[in-house]
Amino acid sequence: MKRNIGNLFIIACVLLTVAVWLIFPPVYDGREHFERAYAGEIIGSVNIVLMSFALFLSTRPKWAEPYFGGLDRMYVTHRRVATTAFLLIFVHVLTVPITLSGWALGNYLAVIAFTGIVSIILVSLAPRIAFLNKLTGGTYDGWKNLKKYIGVFFIIAFIHALTVPNPLDAFIAINWVQVFFILGSVSYLYTELFGRFFKKYLPYTVEAVNHLNKSTTEVILRPKKDSIPRHRAGQFLFVRFPGDRSLNESHPFTISSAPREDVLRVTVKASGDFTRTLYARLEPGMDATVEGAYGMFDYKTGGQKQIWIAGGIGLTPFLSFIRDMDGSLDRDVDFYYAVRHKEEALFLDEIEAAAQRNPRLKSRVRFSAADGPLSVEQIVENAGGDIRDRHIYLCGPLPMVQSFERKFLSLGVPAGNIHYEEFNFR
Ligand SMILES: Cc1cc2nc3c(=O)[nH]c(=O)nc-3n(C[C@H](O)[C@H](O)[C@H](O)COP(=O)(O)OP(=O)(O)OC[C@H]3O[C@@H](n4cnc5c(N)ncnc54)[C@H](O)[C@@H]3O)c2cc1C
Incomplete structure (x- = not known):
């Protein structure tokens, strides 16, 4: 049950958003297509709520793991929430009455946000769509680099909502949605800008690199100053190697050593650019940066x-x-x-x-x-x-x-x- 609380909370926030709009409806101002504008605002608000959770989950909050069943499950939720938001953008655009005259800042921002978000989410779906996968170079890093601009368009989407001409008069509902806008924006800025000042990135040295067969490397990491991060058997970490440009990307690997050991061991199968380069170029003495541990895979x-x-x-x-x-x-x-x-x-x-x-x-x-x-x-x-x-x-x-x-x-x-x-x- 506990591992479902996170998902249930997101669903509850979506339902509450709809409820707030219904309980505190906008004041009818006699405009044409009032109902469509009203429905469009509800859909747009649900969109902001979903996107804000997608951005929040991208911050990898360790404390939230038990409520989702682990970081890997949080990514599954992130994917579902982002995909639903993506589909709702189209529903929003098709629902709100759009006129071609009297455009103001809010309308132009809407076009920019729509184009930006739709393009990025389409590319995010890349691994599932072969043709799109090519656009990112087929690598995780290409995909990740593109995705990081989504928060900018999220902020533009919200400013569009505030600056669109002739908005509906719905003070309470709009304030409710602002809470999620703040959640999403702060999460995004945390991920891209200031998270590095709060997260624990631990300095390690590569003590040994053992090639176990033609494609698998065992890497032994020794902490430079801090002790080994507290972890349970079965958890994973993110590691990168700042001394080599191609290896300076954070990738997840299970800690294959026992928690009581004074080194960390990871066992890596060469399957793409990063892991192949690691097999070919990683050497003892190189620096490593470790983040973690994460995960709830625990037989106990x-x-x-x-x-x-x-x-x-x-x-x-x-x-x-x-x-x-x-x-x-x-x-x-x-x-x-x-x-x-x-x-x-x-x-x-x-x-x-x-x-x-x-x-x-x-x-x-x-x-x-x-x-x-x-x-x-x-x-x-x-x-x-x-x-x-x-x-x-x-x-x-x-x-x-x-x-x-x-x-x-x-x-x-x-x-x-x-x-x-x-x-x-x-
Ligand atoms: C929780 C977890 C534990 C893992 N433990 C191990 C392990 O013990 N040993 C092992 O060999 N592999 C492990 N992996 C897989 C490993 O992370 C990927 O094989 C590696 O990151 C591939 O990167 P690449 O550039 O070589 O390949 P790419 O071709 O770029 O990626 C191959 C696939 O790996 C995943 N991936 C790539 N980069 C990342 C990244 N930075 N963050 C998240 N996922 C990424 C993507 O799903 C991608 O489709 C684990 C993955 C996860 C999520």
């Missing part, structure tokens, strides 16, 4: 019988769990680690040793190229036929996670028992 909050499924590099949070165990695992865990080929499998010795130290941990490695993909039927069989009381932890490629989730749900596992880490923020 689950039940007594668990199933863990890692696909490929999705092993990392489970590595952290395993490294955190001191031989006293207090629940039954069936751990499946699926990779395509033997060469891709990482830290098998460590997993094996952990299973020997912790009798309640049963680990199975699956090489899908040779043995076929891991199936839910096998998992159910190994679990004794009934898995409805199991807590399932999933991390891996999105299609794999989604397919397992669907199958477990169809077998009667309650949605609240299925936990997964989203390795994708856009």
Whole structure:
């Protein structure tokens, strides 16, 4: 329940916005198309509310994680809220009566805000639309750089609302919406300008760079002055390496070391520009800047019988769990680690040793190229036929996670028992 409070709060604010407009309607001034102007204002206000939450979620507020179920889920909400706002912009434009004469500042600002927001959101949808993806260079950074201008158009949209000629006389509703405008603007300025003075960016040094196979790097980071940020096994951080221009972008990686270690370890699979450059160019002695830790992927909050499924590099949070165990695992865990080929499998010795130290941990490695993909039927069989009381932890490629989730749900596992880490923020 707690993890839904954030989403429920956003929905409540949207409904309240509509309610405020209905309870305190604008004074009828005899104008033509009054109802359309009224409906258009309600839609425009809901838009401001949604955009302000989208901007707020972009600030990565750590304290709000429990109310959304983790930062990864906050990004999912951000995406949904932004997409709904995008669609509502069109509804707003089609609803408000537009005349072509007597234009003032507010009308010109409306055109600028509309063009800016629509273009940026279209590009934000890029990863889902192949043709648009090319416009951002197909990289996360190109996409992120474009997106950061959205707040400017948000502010222009609000000034448009205040300066549009002949506004409706609705003092209370307009003031209510102003609260959200302030939330959105402050959030935006925090993200782009002054957040750096408040956020904790911790200085680290790259102590070691280990190439585990042809595409995976283990990076060991030692703190320069502060101690390791307090974190739980399974959480992730954002890291960048200011000494190399291409590596000076903040990227999220799970902390694959145990919280008690005096260094932080991340295990990185080369999958795009940043991670490939990291594999090729990162060297011991380079500076690193760490932000975090974030995330709510924690098996200790689950039940007594668990199933863990890692696909490929999705092993990392489970590595952290395993490294955190001191031989006293207090629940039954069936751990499946699926990779395509033997060469891709990482830290098998460590997993094996952990299973020997912790009798309640049963680990199975699956090489899908040779043995076929891991199936839910096998998992159910190994679990004794009934898995409805199991807590399932999933991390891996999105299609794999989604397919397992669907199958477990169809077998009667309650949605609240299925936990997964989203390795994708856009
Ligand atoms: C919570 C979380 C934990 C992760 N843990 C690991 C891990 O332990 N090991 C690992 O190898 N990978 C992990 N990833 C994935 C890793 O962040 C991306 O593979 C990496 O950022 C790709 O960047 P790129 O430039 O190489 O590739 P690109 O081609 O630019 O990006 C590939 C995909 O990675 C995601 N991504 C890229 N850059 C960022 C960014 N700055 N912030 C957020 N998402 C981004 C986007 O979804 C993008 O579609 C994790 C991701 C998340 C969200």
